[in-house]
Amino acid sequence: MEATTLAEKRERPFIQGMWDTFPIVASGFFDGIVYAVIARQMGLSWTETVALSMMVNGASSQFAALGLIKQGIFGWPVILSTLLINARHIIYGLSLGPYLKGQSKGKLWVGSVSLSDETYGVNIHRFSRHGGDANYFLGSATMDYSLWQFSVMTGATIGHFTFDTQAIGLDFAFLATFIGLLMLQLTTRTKWGCLVLVGIVSTVAQYQWGPIAAVFFGTFTAIVYGGWLDE
Incomplete structure (x- = not known):
């Protein structure tokens, strides 16, 4: 019960x-x-x-x-x-x-x-x-x-x-x-591709400008990537 x-x-x-x-x-x-x-x-x-x-x-x-x-x-x-x-x-x-x-x-x-x-x-x-x-x-x-x-x-x-x-x-x-x-x-190839791209962009931004820039540019990249592929 x-x-x-x-x-x-x-x-x-x-x-x-x-x-x-x-x-x-x-x-x-x-x-x-x-x-x-x-x-x-x-x-x-x-x-x-x-x-x-x-x-x-x-x-x-x-x-x-x-x-x-x-x-x-x-x-x-x-x-x-x-x-x-x-x-x-x-x-x-x-x-x-x-x-x-x-x-x-x-x-x-x-x-x-x-x-x-x-x-x-x-x-x-x-x-x-x-x-x-x-x-x-x-x-x-x-x-x-x-x-x-x-x-x-x-x-x-x-x-x-x-x-x-x-x-x-x-x-x-x-x-x-x-x-x-x-x-x-991470359930599709598209999302894995986004992960790789965002990882690269965030790493470069972190190296150049610090963690805040890494978050900002990483997020922006994911938005553009998803919008371009209509995800």
């Missing part, structure tokens, strides 16, 4: 969205810890570390912000770099939009707060097969935001202890999460 009840709950879009998203965001749990540990060791307080995460809610942007702060850069350069890195979320929204037409704008607004690489990957995988659902989208976003902030709070709590994140492999957690998301999408 209990097993049946659990199965029925999982059929509900909101619960299903949370359920499907959990493995992906759980794999990135250590990303939040790494961010918070670095922030605390840089001198940010527990409140500052958590507040930055809750307002930005973007792992790559938060790490970029820490990098600038570490160099003594504050104010508009930090805001601008965050906006540029998170600009890819506009593309995510445009991609999911056609599947969510006519659905609750309130749920979409709330869910969009946690539209991340992870939730986009989960939702586009689901919507392309079963159609869009605002409740599923909101469930996915709820799981992502909650678990990410919990991981940050955990890291902020232990972050005042000095230890080397690279020595225990935590620095690889961020990369591993994105590799997992990428592999879910």
Whole structure:
């Protein structure tokens, strides 16, 4: 009876969205810890570390912000770099939009707060097969935001202890999460071709101008490539 009840709950879009998203965001749990540990060791307080995460809610942007702060850069350069890195979320929204037409704008607004690489990957995988659902989208976003902030709070709590994140492999957690998301999408030769092209462009941009340029030019290349092939 209990097993049946659990199965029925999982059929509900909101619960299903949370359920499907959990493995992906759980794999990135250590990303939040790494961010918070670095922030605390840089001198940010527990409140500052958590507040930055809750307002930005973007792992790559938060790490970029820490990098600038570490160099003594504050104010508009930090805001601008965050906006540029998170600009890819506009593309995510445009991609999911056609599947969510006519659905609750309130749920979409709330869910969009946690539209991340992870939730986009989960939702586009689901919507392309079963159609869009605002409740599923909101469930996915709820799981992502909650678990990410919990991981940050955990890291902020232990972050005042000095230890080397690279020595225990935590620095690889961020990369591993994105590799997992990428592999879910590589289902055609076209997408493999996009991977190779974007990899080359991003590598050159990283070498010439740094990580922010790598993200920007890599994203732009993928958009042009997909538009040209009508993907």
